[in-house]
Amino acid sequence: MCVRRYLFISQCFLVGFLALCTVLFPAVFEHNAGASTFGDQGSTVVFYVLAFFLCSVYLCLAAARLHRDPALPARYAASLALIALFDLLVMISTFFRHYGAVYSEIHDDLGIALYAYELVFALWLLWRARTPSNALSFIVQMSGSTIGLLSILKAFHLLFVGQITGAIGFGLLLTVAFTDATVARAIPDNARPGRPS
Numbered sequence: 001m002c003v004r005r006y007l008f009i010s011q012c013f014l015v016g017f018l019a020l021c022t023v024l025f026p027a028v029f030e031h032n033a034g035a036s037t038f039g040d041q042g043s044t045v046v047f048y049v050l051a052f053f054l055c056s057v058y059l060c061l062a063a064a065r066l067h068r069d070p071a072l073p074a075r076y077a078a079s080l081a082l083i084a085l086f087d088l089l090v091m092i093s094t095f096f097r098h099y100g101a102v103y104s105e106i107h108d109d110l111g112i113a114l115y116a117y118e119l120v121f122a123l124w125l126l127w128r129a130r131t132p133s134n135a136l137s138f139i140v141q142m143s144g145s146t147i148g149l150l151s152i153l154k155a156f157h158l159l160f161v162g163q164i165t166g167a168i169g170f171g172l173l174l175t176v177a178f179t180d181a182t183v184a185r186a187i188p189d190n191a192r193p194g195r196p197s
Contacts, residue, residue: 003062004179007080010058011171014087017051018164020044032157035164036107039094052091056084066182076182079121086114115145118170125173128181134173141169 018035021044022028028037038048059080067077093107118141126138144166151159 003065003182004175006058006062006065007175007178010055010062011167011175013058014051014055015164015168015171017047017054018167021047021051022160022164028160030157032151032154032159034159036090036094036097036111037160039091040098048094049091052087056087059084059087072182080178082117083114083121086110086117090114115148115166118166119145122170122173125177125181129177131177131180134177134180137169137172137176139169141166141173144169 018038021035021038024043024047025038025041027033028035035048038044063077063080063084066072066080067074090107090110093103093110097104097107122138122141126134144162144164146162147158148162148166151157151162
């Protein structure tokens, strides 16, 4: 299914380029730094932009594919487009956050909004496609989110570890559970294999 392939590619770009950034700038693991630090470094800024931009492009391609399916409500495509929008806004706001406290707060608030939306989205995905593997992906996502939250609260200094772990968990859940949920919606019960037509 093209939608699953687009989603998989989007998450590979996001996690892959951010992982490359850590190789080029391993100091991100110090001083409780987050992924936005990559936007400040000459060695990583291009890959940081590519991570979020290409992820957003492929999320929009998946959304466009879903939008063309008359069997699916428009909100399925809109849900993916909203993630893409949040990703782009978080990335763009990275470059303005040093101009003042207001811009820094806007960047932080966008990151919080993205986190909150992905959490609600993940809960919906898990409810629609309840499988052990999806539950495991959700646990990985929540583990990363918990590490990130505790890092913000200064319990320890693993903010980026939390961010990348949460991104991997959500990416796995999105790639598998979202397409499972949309296929379940698009195919009527009486048209599924093993059901009388």
